[in-house]
Amino acid sequence: VENRVVLQLSRPITDYTVNSARMREDFEALSEIGATPDDGVDRVALSHQDWQARLWFADRVYDAHLMQADDDAANLSGVLRCRQPDARTLLVGSHLDSVPNGGRFDGAIGIVAGLECLRTLREHDLQLPFHLELINFTDDEGTWHSLFGARAVAGMLPPDVTSEARIENAAFSAALARVGLRLRDVVSARRDPASLAGYLELHIEHGTRLERAGISIGVVTDIVGRTTYDIVFHGAAGHSGTTDMYKRRDALRGAAQFITRAHDLVRARYGDGIFNCGDVAVEPGKYNIIPSKAALTIELRHVSESLMSDMEMAMIQIARECAAVHGLTVDVKPVIHMPAAAMSPAFIQTIESCCDTLDLSHMRLVSYAGHAAQVLSQITPCAMIFVPSTGGVGHAPAEFTPWEDIEAGANALLHTILALAAAE
Numbered sequence: 247v248e249n250r251v252v253l254q255l256s257r258p259i260t261d262y263t264v265n266s267a268r269m270r271e272d273f274e275a276l277s278e279i280g281a282t283p284d285d286g287v288d289r290v291a292l293s294h295q296d297w298q299a300r301l302w303f304a305d306r307v308y309d310a311h312l313m314q315a316d317d318d319a320a321n322l323s324g325v326l327r328c329r330q331p332d333a334r335t336l337l338v339g340s341h342l343d344s345v346p347n348g349g350r351f352d353g354a355i356g357i358v359a360g361l362e363c364l365r366t367l368r369e370h371d372l373q374l375p376f377h378l379e380l381i382n383f384t385d386d387e388g389t390w391h392s393l394f395g396a397r398a399v400a401g402m403l404p405p406d407v408t409s410e411a412r413i414e415n416a417a418f419s420a421a422l423a424r425v426g427l428r429l430r431d432v433v434s435a436r437r438d439p440a441s442l443a444g445y446l447e448l449h450i451e452h453g454t455r456l457e458r459a460g461i462s463i464g465v466v467t468d469i470v471g472r473t474t475y476d477i478v479f480h481g482a483a484g485h486s487g488t489t490d491m492y493k494r495r496d497a498l499r500g501a502a503q504f505i506t507r508a509h510d511l512v513r514a515r516y517g518d519g520i521f522n523c524g525d526v527a528v529e530p531g532k533y534n535i536i537p538s539k540a541a542l543t544i545e546l547r548h549v550s551e552s553l554m555s556d557m558e559m560a561m562i563q564i565a566r567e568c569a570a571v572h573g574l575t576v577d578v579k580p581v582i583h584m585p586a587a588a589m590s591p592a593f594i595q596t597i598e599s600c601c602d603t604l605d606l607s608h609m610r611l612v613s614y615a616g617h618a619a620q621v622l623s624q625i626t627p628c629a630m631i632f633v634p635s636t637g638g639v640g641h642a643p644a645e646f647t648p649w650e651d652i653e654a655g656a657n658a659l660l661h662t663i664l665a666l667a668a669a670e
């Protein structure tokens with residue numbers, strides 16, 4: 247194509263850096279929106295605070311002379327347009343929403359760093375061979391539906407999420423209606439994969455691996471897969487005092503044994519696997535009645551899809567054994583399956599060589615938390631840059647990342663964009 251844009255730098259590559267002070271002002275201003283007394287933020291998706299953050303974001307996009315864009319899933323973007331209209335789009339993103347009583351850094355640093363990258367590139371008047379779009383994904387934290395905005399873009403929202411006929415969706419539908427969106431239209435937020443050049447995100451680690459290693463940049467290789475199951479043990483209620491101890495069909499006893507055995511098995515046989523059971527409902531739920539029903543929700547995570555399915559089979563087997571031993575029946579129902587996602591090997595190498603150029607220490611990591619890249623990797627090459635979380639705290643007001651690390655992460659992001667532009 248004759249009009250193809252080719253990146254041309256007028257200065258040595260290391261001269262291109264973000265304006266750390268300006269980015270910090272943005273971060274401080276954003277931290278005020280939905281601020282809680284203990285230095286956290288509360289910006290639950292589609293809440294008043296979330297909308298305030300979006301208005302703030304839209305103003306910054308306007309001030310930076312970027313183009314504003316949104317879609318039918320309420321994703322909100324600032325775009326640095328390529329002068330070649332049919333060019334592909336490189337997405338850079340994160341999220342402005344938080345968990346209830348969350349931290350200031352999760353999601354927010356990806357947005358302010360992305361904004362700073364777009365501003366810096368625009369100020370240098372660099373012509374990129376792709377549209378560069380900074381996107382704020384709706385409900386990344388799953389207040390309504392986990393990774394909602396990213397799944398809409400990937401065209402991966404199951405019909406039960408977007409059906410207006412389902413009574414369970416009424417409140418979500420109303421929340422979207424307040425901003426002029428209709429649940430049934432969300433599917434049109436899907437992007438054509440051919441229109442995308444990739445997705446990049448800067449995020450906090452939510453763990454202690456970087457801090458312990460004294461390294462400022464984590465290059466994510468994979469995001470773990472995650473499966474949840476509803477497991478219900480059925481026994482028989484009875485008088486707690488008069489029923490023979492050896493003839494009880496105690497549903498909670500079966501459930502308790504299952505939980506303990508599941509933990510032991512994952513530790514013994516699946517070293518990198520995760521098991522969690524944080525939700526147990528017992529019926530009738532009285533101290534003097536033998537439990538007739540124990541309903542659990544369990545979660546499994548693993549970076550390998552094949553070991554994940556091994557682990558799932560093993561859980562089902564244990565549940566059946568625990569039921570049999572205690573004269574119970576058990577129902578096992580899979581609920582959510584998010585497959586493990588591999589990041590783009592080419593993007594991983596690009597980030598690493600940019601870190602070398604910038605003299606930033608880096609290491610490869612697996613992400614044990616879910617992120618937009620997990621779903622977007624199904625339609626476009628993805629990569630994530632992690633920065634340290636002090637003490638590994640995440641999803642809490644005490645969340646903290648030293649500013650030097652955020653600045654380093656933003657520069658790694660900027661240079662990755664430049665390197666991808668040079669390679670396009």
Ligand SMILES: [Zn+2]
Nearest residue numbers: 352353386449
């Ligand atoms: Zn996040």
